[in-house]
Amino acid sequence: MNNKAGSFLWNLRQFSTLVPTSRTRRLYPLGLCKTKIVHSNWNLLNNFHNRMRSTDIFRYLFQDAFILKSDVGFQTRGISTVTALRIDRLLYAKRLFFDSKHSLVSVDKFNGELKKVNLHHEVSSEGVLTKETKPNRISSRKLSEECNSLSDVLDAFTKAPTFPSSNYFTAMWTIAKRLTDDQKRFEKRLMFSHPAFNQLCEHMMREAKIIQYKCLLFSLYSIVKLGIPQNTLLVQTLLRVTQERINEYDEICLSVLSSVLEVMEPCKNVHVLQMGFRILVDQQVWKIEDVFTLQVVMKCIGKDAPIALKRKLEMKALRELDRFSLLNSQRMFEVLAAMNHRSLILLNECSKVVLDNIHGCPSKIIINILQSCKDLQYYNLDLFNGLADYVAATFDVWKLKKVLFILILFENLGFRHVGLMDLFMKRIVEDPESLNMKNILSILHTYSSLNHVYKCQNKEQFLEVMASALTGYLHSVSSENLLDAVYSFCLMNYFPLASFNQLLQKDVISELLTSDDMKKNVHKLHILDTCLKLDDTVCLKDIALSLPQLPRELPPSHPNAKVAEVLSSLLGSEGYFSKDVHLPHSYHIDFEIRMDTNRNQVLPFSDVDTASATAIQRVAVLCVSRSAYCLGSSHPRGFLAMKMRHLNAMGFHVILVNNWEMDKLEMEDAITFLKTKIYSVEALPVAAVNLQST
Numbered sequence: 055m056n057n058k059a060g061s062f063l064w065n066l067r068q069f070s071t072l073v074p075t076s077r078t079r080r081l082y083p084l085g086l087c088k089t090k091i092v093h094s095n096w097n098l099l100n101n102f103h104n105r106m107r108s109t110d111i112f113r114y115l116f117q118d119a120f121i122l123k124s125d126v127g128f129q130t131r132g133i134s135t136v137t138a139l140r141i142d143r144l145l146y147a148k149r150l151f152f153d154s155k156h157s158l159v160s161v162d163k164f165n166g167e168l169k170k171v172n173l174h175h176e177v178s179s180e181g182v183l184t185k186e187t188k189p190n191r192i193s194s195r196k197l198s199e200e201c202n203s204l205s206d207v208l209d210a211f212t213k214a215p216t217f218p219s220s221n222y223f224t225a226m227w228t229i230a231k232r233l234t235d236d237q238k239r240f241e242k243r244l245m246f247s248h249p250a251f252n253q254l255c256e257h258m259m260r261e262a263k264i265i266q267y268k269c270l271l272f273s274l275y276s277i278v279k280l281g282i283p284q285n286t287l288l289v290q291t292l293l294r295v296t297q298e299r300i301n302e303y304d305e306i307c308l309s310v311l312s313s314v315l316e317v318m319e320p321c322k323n324v325h326v327l328q329m330g331f332r333i334l335v336d337q338q339v340w341k342i343e344d345v346f347t348l349q350v351v352m353k354c355i356g357k358d359a360p361i362a363l364k365r366k367l368e369m370k371a372l373r374e375l376d377r378f379s380l381l382n383s384q385r386m387f388e389v390l391a392a393m394n395h396r397s398l399i400l401l402n403e404c405s406k407v408v409l410d411n412i413h414g415c416p417s418k419i420i421i422n423i424l425q426s427c428k429d430l431q432y433y434n435l436d437l438f439n440g441l442a443d444y445v446a447a448t449f450d451v452w453k454l455k456k457v458l459f460i461l462i463l464f465e466n467l468g469f470r471h472v473g474l475m476d477l478f479m480k481r482i483v484e485d486p487e488s489l490n491m492k493n494i495l496s497i498l499h500t501y502s503s504l505n506h507v508y509k510c511q512n513k514e515q516f517l518e519v520m521a522s523a524l525t526g527y528l529h530s531v532s533s534e535n536l537l538d539a540v541y542s543f544c545l546m547n548y549f550p551l552a553s554f555n556q557l558l559q560k561d562v563i564s565e566l567l568t569s570d571d572m573k574k575n576v577h578k579l580h581i582l583d584t585c586l587k588l589d590d591t592v593c594l595k596d597i598a599l600s601l602p603q604l605p606r607e608l609p610p611s612h613p614n615a616k617v618a619e620v621l622s623s624l625l626g627s628e629g630y631f632s633k634d635v636h637l638p639h640s641y642h643i644d645f646e647i648r649m650d651t652n653r654n655q656v657l658p659f660s661d662v663d664t665a666s667a668t669a670i671q672r673v674a675v676l677c678v679s680r681s682a683y684c685l686g687s688s689h690p691r692g693f694l695a696m697k698m699r700h701l702n703a704m705g706f707h708v709i710l711v712n713n714w715e716m717d718k719l720e721m722e723d724a725i726t727f728l729k730t731k732i733y734s735v736e737a738l739p740v741a742a743v744n745l746q747s748t
Contacts, residue, residue, distance in 0.1 A: 192216055194272075197225035204229060204245040204280075212250040218265040219257040220273035227276035242281050255288045262295040267302040270295065271310040278317050285321075293323040300330050308335070309347045312354035328356065336363050345374050345382050349389045357394035364395045371400060383407035384419050387426035396430045409440040417456045420445070424463035433467065435686040442471035449477050454488055457481075461500050468691070470504040470684040479507075479516045489523045495535060498524075498542035504684055505695045507546050517543070521550035528556050533565045534575065541578045544585040545692040547699065557582075567602070576602055581696075584639040588703040614644065614677040616716055620724045621645060621675075624732070629658045631675075637704065641697065644711075645675035653707065653734040673732065674706040677713050 192210075201207045204226045211222050226245070230238055245251055258277075262270060274292045282289060296311070303311070311331060318324045335351055342348045352367050371386070378386070383404040390397055408415070408423065420441055427434070445452060445460060457478055464471065482489070482497065489497075498520060507513045524531075524539055531539075540557050543550060556562065566575040579601050621631050625647070632646045648657045649671045657670065682694045690698065690710075698708045709731045716724055 192221065194221040194224035194228065197221060198228035201225065201229060204241045205248055208245065208248045208250045208254065211254055215257070218261050218269055218273075219254055220261070220265055220269040220276075222254055223258065223273045223276040223280070227279050230280060245280070259288060259291045262292055263299070267299050268304070268307050268310060270299070271307055271314055275310060275314045275317065278314070284319055290323055293327060297323070297327050297330060300327075300334060303334065303338075305342060305344055305347050308338075308342070309344075309350045312350045315354050332356075332359060332363060336366065339366055339370050342370065345377055345379070348374065349382065349385055353389045353392040355393050357392070359393065364393055367393070368395060368397045368400065371397075375400075375403060378404070378407070380407060380411050384415075384423065387423045387430075391426035391429040394429075396432060398432075401430070401432050401434070405434050405437040409437060412440055412444045415444065417452070417460075421456075421459060421463065424460065424467065428463060428466045433469075433685060435469075438464065438467065438469045438685070439471065442469075442474045446471070446474040446477055449474070449481075454481065454485075454493075458493060458496055458500075462496055465500045465503050468504075468681060468683075468685040470506060470687065470689060472506075475501070475504070475506050479512060483512060483515055483519050486519045486523055491527045491531060491535065494520065494523050494527070495538055495542075498539055502542035502545035502692045505545070505690060505692045507548075508695065517546065517548045517550075521548070521553065524550070525552045528552065533557075533562050534569065534571065536562070537566060537575060537578055540582065544582055545696050547585075547589060547696070549585070549589070580640060584700060585696075588639070588700045614711070614713055614716065616724065617645065617675070617677055617711055617728075620716075620721070620728050621647075623721070624725050624728055625656050629660065630656050632659065635674075637701075639700065641700065643674040643701070643706075644677045647673040647675065647732060649673055649732075653732070656732070672706045673709060674701050675709045675711060675732075677711050677716075679713055 197207055197210060201210060207222050207226045207229065211219075230241065233241060258273060265273075270292065274289070274296060277289060277292065278284065284290075296314075300311075315324065315328055315331060332355060335355065339351075342351065348367075348370060352371070355363065355367065384407075386400055386404045390400065423437075424441070426432075427437070441460075442464065445457065449457070457474075461475065461478060479501075501507055507516060521543070528536070536553065536557050540550075540553050543553070563579070566572075566579065569575060583601065618633065625631060630647065633644070635643045635646045637643065648659065649655060650657065651669060651671050653671055653673070676694075676697075678694065681691075683690055698710075701708050711728070711731070716727075719727060
């Protein structure tokens, strides 16, 4: 008896959760359960309610509820005003009703089970409860298969609406994914103007607290992807309900919720939901079994997530590493980039899997991997060589645009693959008609930045083709794009006359000096001016540009003290070399040494002042970082190569000292290393004797 009473009390409490909060409510034929009850006589419910109030238990259970009599004779098409009970909350997907014998019936919509609790009350036979059969449920998959447009789905809802309404939104998004962009725009306009659209939105808001949690998430995702504004009452209501019901999650819900947060724009409710999502993931991370779900959650957790949570997810992924499929390994790069967490162990292991299964790898996967490596600053030379070798081996089946995109990503990583870049140059020479302005700029930037045309066999032919292609766009190219293109040609020591003449016009220069990016433009124009004066291949040496003064190149914030110490030990005193030397054309060198023309002997600066300039060889020592070279090689990148060329034109012999290598050497080895760099081969034995004497 106690169990029955407890069940009865529980069911009545749930009854209060399913009634709208307003006194008068418009109810549409939603089909919330298998049957619809039509009350043929108001007095029956009124009398029944009065009889229930005769007991203390019903006074307690219905203390927050009331029943209103509908207006007599008020009837509209498909809409009726019915009894409403005031509630405080909606919690469960169950609906209660009273059958003709006045037993309380609970309908579980998801399990289809009926539970009755006898009220032990007799009711007069004056009123009769009749039932109308509702339309059968229809799944979102069936809707998307039977309908060809978003309006078709709304028409189906108008004819026979069924529960839950989330199926209609999911079906519309499924159909929208099959459409082209133009078709989507047209169909969305029809959707917003459809007479049933607002009604469907109202139904969705009513059902938000009683449908399955995963259905709620699927509908919210579909609604956002369909382009319904995020600041609407519908979206904000669904967000709030999603927050309230977040503890009803399962693994599928975690995956869908991650996708929802990924596509939504920042706002207060989204922020609160994301905070709750992070707390939930932090508590349940070890219970996630599916690797795909784990990766979706990691991708959604956000770059600003606590580092402790990121490491916990990293440990979970490492535990599941043996279960990773090839697709999981390929996706892990993008996942780690999305959460801004560089896990070298995961990246190294996934790199091995990618290289072992490189054949047949789609271009999209390769591009995502390279983009993620750039974002994470992950430089794996074996991975880059493997990917580039595969693209070069299958070069004939690749589109020019895809190969160029991969080369751009390699340039961002500082990686130069000679074979692939040579093949691309050959393709450009054979098919210059395929180039557009955007491609021209990207190709020039990539090849000049990596200094690839240096000593290439078909260098001149490639540069002529690129210059000719650029000439074809001179009538329409913007001033800044033209400057970028000419700057790239300068880095490659090539000076096409048509492009230079166009750039050096007064109106073009004036536009560049008044643009928003004036500082960047002035810097490039100064380099252009330097090239006009110093490079031997230029035919425009008489042109003088009037430009704003460029700030001097700043010396490094942490000068290489070890190199200075080595030079002092090697040369005897600081009088034999100079630090932080500023040169014309805004160039800066770390150390300057002056020697005889054969580089057999170092001369003190005091003696050099009186010596003939022709009898002196100036030596420039440049301390450079890894980024000045192409990845994994000693090949200088574009700007360093141009600086070395210009220093040679100013009469310097240039010595490059790699900072990271010098830091690893012991003092004795560092002295030997610099000695071999400074003195000529013939002078090394003499220099060794002088070093021993000092």
